[in-house]
Amino acid sequence: MQHEVESEVQGSVWKVEVEPGASVAAGDVLLILESMKMEIPVEAPVAGRVLELRVKAEDAVEEDQVLAVIEAS
Amino acid sequence: MFRKVLVANRGAIARRVIRACHELRLESVAVYSDADAGAPYLAEASEALNLPGERAADTYLNVEALLAAADAAGADALHPGYGFLAESGSFARAVAAAGLCFIGPDARWLETMGDKVAARALAGEHGFPVFAGSDRLSGAEAAQAAAEVVGFPLMLKPAAGGGGIGMRVVEGPEALAGAVNQAGALAMAAFGDDGLFLERWIEAGRHIEFQLLGDGRGNALHLHERECSVQRRHQKVIEESPAPGIERSELEGLADRASAFAAALGYDNVGTLETLRAGADDYGFLEMNTRIQVEHGVTELVTGVDLVAAQLKLAAGGALPAPTPLKGHALEVRVYAEQPRSQLPSTGRLSVFRPPALHGVRIETGYQAGQWVTPHYDPLLAKVLGHGITREQAIGRVLVALKAFVIEGVETNIPLLSAVLGDADFLAGHVDTGYLARFLANWQD
Numbered sequence: 001m002q003h004e005v006e007s008e009v010q011g012s013v014w015k016v017e018v019e020p021g022a023s024v025a026a027g028d029v030l031l032i033l034e035s036m037k038m039e040i041p042v043e044a045p046v047a048g049r050v051l052e053l054r055v056k057a058e059d060a061v062e063e064d065q066v067l068a069v070i071e072a073s
Numbered sequence: 074m075f076r077k078v079l080v081a082n083r084g085a086i087a088r089r090v091i092r093a094c095h096e097l098r099l100e101s102v103a104v105y106s107d108a109d110a111g112a113p114y115l116a117e118a119s120e121a122l123n124l125p126g127e128r129a130a131d132t133y134l135n136v137e138a139l140l141a142a143a144d145a146a147g148a149d150a151l152h153p154g155y156g157f158l159a160e161s162g163s164f165a166r167a168v169a170a171a172g173l174c175f176i177g178p179d180a181r182w183l184e185t186m187g188d189k190v191a192a193r194a195l196a197g198e199h200g201f202p203v204f205a206g207s208d209r210l211s212g213a214e215a216a217q218a219a220a221e222v223v224g225f226p227l228m229l230k231p232a233a234g235g236g237g238i239g240m241r242v243v244e245g246p247e248a249l250a251g252a253v254n255q256a257g258a259l260a261m262a263a264f265g266d267d268g269l270f271l272e273r274w275i276e277a278g279r280h281i282e283f284q285l286l287g288d289g290r291g292n293a294l295h296l297h298e299r300e301c302s303v304q305r306r307h308q309k310v311i312e313e314s315p316a317p318g319i320e321r322s323e324l325e326g327l328a329d330r331a332s333a334f335a336a337a338l339g340y341d342n343v344g345t346l347e348t349l350r351a352g353a354d355d356y357g358f359l360e361m362n363t364r365i366q367v368e369h370g371v372t373e374l375v376t377g378v379d380l381v382a383a384q385l386k387l388a389a390g391g392a393l394p395a396p397t398p399l400k401g402h403a404l405e406v407r408v409y410a411e412q413p414r415s416q417l418p419s420t421g422r423l424s425v426f427r428p429p430a431l432h433g434v435r436i437e438t439g440y441q442a443g444q445w446v447t448p449h450y451d452p453l454l455a456k457v458l459g460h461g462i463t464r465e466q467a468i469g470r471v472l473v474a475l476k477a478f479v480i481e482g483v484e485t486n487i488p489l490l491s492a493v494l495g496d497a498d499f500l501a502g503h504v505d506t507g508y509l510a511r512f513l514a515n516w517q518d
Contacts (some may be wrong), residue, residue: 008417009418009420010448011420011448034448035418035448035450036418036420036448037450038306038452039450062422
């Protein structure tokens with residue numbers, strides 16, 4: 001089962017905390033967005049493996065944009 | 074006196090400074106990023122110059138571009154507002170080196186107070202109360218040793234801090250090493266300095282701050298306190314003056330000590346000494362903000378002193394205003410572009426933006442209908458201030474203004490603010506820095 005992780009805000013990518021292929025637990029921080037001077041951590045919704053990272057640091061992101069894809073374990 | 078002021082900021086504070094310039098018959102030069110091309114402050118300034126780009130780093134934080142604009146406009150003074158470069162000592166020095174008057178405290182105060190550990194030590198040396206805390210440190214090992222002295226729970230803060238970034242509460246020794254590593258990395262990313270310090274954590278403290286003015290010649294004055302305990306993520310949401318439920322003699326005693334501290338330093342222009350109140354007559358110095366505050370209007374309403382005009386006059390070598398007693402009660406709420414429950418930022422185009430005009434209400438905003446709220450700047454849409462004879466009246470005036478304020482195109486925290494202003498604890502003045510988190514946990518909207 002694949003889970004698409006979407007951005008809840010418009011902003012930019014401040015930091016990416018994981019690499020493709022990494023194993024993550026539910027709640028692990030995948031990346032940190034920046035919007036309106038606020039840091040917004042984006043967490044893994046489920047435990048599994050990072051299948052895809054669709055953004056990199058400093059990319060602009062839109063609301064509802066898919067940031068990463070997680071394959072549930 | 075200078076005659077033409079470059080306003081190195083945007084939004085509500087740019088507007089506020091431009092108004093003060095007009096009132097003192099000074100010319101004003103607005104600057105604006107591409108994202109702010111439709112903002113109302115541009116029309117109100119004597120002239121407006123574009124800073125190409127949208128990001129803060131390319132525009133309002135771009136020292137070279139700001140100084141070039143000042144030069145092009147023939148400005149002979151610069152007001153930094155708040156945020157952006159307002160507390161940068163190197164910026165203040167660059168402004169002075171370019172031959173402009175920097176409207177704010179001397180660069181050495183920006184630098185000294187910007188180092189939170191040095192500021193704490195200085196306050197302690199001058200007899201202002203400070204809570205138990207550590208020196209500047211880095212790394213988990215040094216933190217362990219310092220924590221044994223300070224005790225748990227404690228607060229971990231970046232030495233170069235600001236805006237609540239990197240601050241965290243550590244409950245016990247087992248959580249310390251992880252917290253130090255995280256906070257150090259955050260502080261490095263945000264301030265280019267991973268220095269931290271520890272301080273005793275006050276669970277249900279109140280944020281009480283004192284408005285100060287100094288003439289740089291050893292004279293200083295306080296304009297009483299503001300109570301700013303209603304906060305989220307260490308950022309203020311509601312501010313008021315006077316602080317409800319605290320003896321006047323206690324508050325005035327602290328205010329006198331704060332102004333004595335500013336006088337002894339030879340501090341100039343305006344500043345705010347922030348404290349945390351742990352209990353009756355138990356205060357600790359938090360930091361000194363070397364700029365005009367977002368919430369300066371609260372003090373203006375209860376004292377009648379125009380703080381921005383005072384900044385301009387003091388920067389030109391003028392005298393301090395006269396001491397003023399408190400008149401009535403003032404309360405400010407910050408209307409943020411955010412989802413009221415999750416408090417996540419909300420961006421979009423303001424299709425409707427109608428601040429009401431009501432008795433006893435002052436609204437400061439940098440926005441008008443048609444403008445975009447972008448992710449590039451802070452989420453403050455407007456400050457809604459109410460002034461009345463009593464606290465009850467001030468709260469009522471803000472409540473009706475929130476009800477009448479129509480904003481479409483972004484989500485706002487107005488539903489949350491209105492709910493807080495009707496909450497029994499808030500109305501009884503039972504607030505502390507944990508109040509808003511507790512309120513949100515139980516809030517049924």
